[in-house]
Amino acid sequence: MKTQSLGSIRKSFAPWADPSEKPLIRFENVTKTFDGFTAVDDLSLDIYTREFFALLGASGCGKSTLLRMLAGFERPTKGRIVLDGEDLTGIPPYRRPVNMMFQSYALFPHMSVAKNIAFGLKQDGMAKSEREDRIAEVLKLVKMERFANRKPDQLSGGQQQRVALARSLAKRPKVLLLDEPLGALDKKLREETQFELTDLQYDLGMTFIMVTHDQEEAMTMADRIAVMDQGHIRQIGTPPEIYEAPSSRFVADFVGSVNIFEGKVAKKTGERVTLETPSGGVIEADNGGAAEAGSTAWYAVRPEKLIISAEPLDGPNVFSGEVWEIAYIGDMTLFHLKLDDGSILRVSMVNRARSSPLQLTWHERAWASFAPDAGLVLVR
Structure with a gap:
């Protein structure tokens, strides 16, 4: 029985912060080109043992290419990939201590669940009795014992996903690669499976690397996230770091919903910054960071950090506009205010009653306000 919740364990898990810790996987100045197109550009990255790592980005950013190079399905044009101290250059996929669970699941339609799982084990020459024990073990792990004799077309999408996972785990790889693993599931099942996968990853003590374009999925499941764009990593951090302290406007805009104000730094005292916006609004921010007086900077603030009011407000960090859109989505209500300069300000309000x-x-006219520490000043 666990004596500590998984949440508290994950909170304290930070091998990347320990200078003496050696990474399990190291991408060293890796570049991959296809017919003149650069999919991955001089990328370096360390991933640690027992880490649940997410590669997050839009289609074409290079995240799947990175995963396929680690699996051995693609070769780096430049650079090298090291796994547990071994250079993977020239090692074929079937000899690498990794396994990949594909987005399509890639189950053999003519084979039963048990035979799908047994296929790779049989190819490796595992004895029949040992294969049967291993099949039973992984089916129990994914709670699919009673479906062993069914074929894939007799299973739901969620059940097929579990079979694909069981097959990937059967060979006990050092690293499990997940390519958009939950993309085919409906919203409710996807949410349930996210927590099941994180619990399973902890129980197995394995390293998971997941590719996804779904920000919520990455935030829920990963210990760390690498936000990718055009073959580069724009930021690596824990989910709270990525969401609350984005390093750039790109990351702030890509991960979740955000309001970004452009302005001129009128004054900076210590970390306190006064930002004047083109619309005439004034922002007082507590975390000026690298912004300098007289320079252009941007202020990023999440919709849930704002407070909306029907009563007139005045002072810094207050913006007024016309209620342009209202969306009631059960647990919260989203407001879009059209400001006088034509820009849209997003505000979300939790429906507590x-x-x-x-x-x-x-x-109608409405006023939105936020605290000086609600957002972040960005310089790029």
């Missing part, structure tokens, strides 16, 4: 005391409707 069954009926909202805030009586706002379309085309």
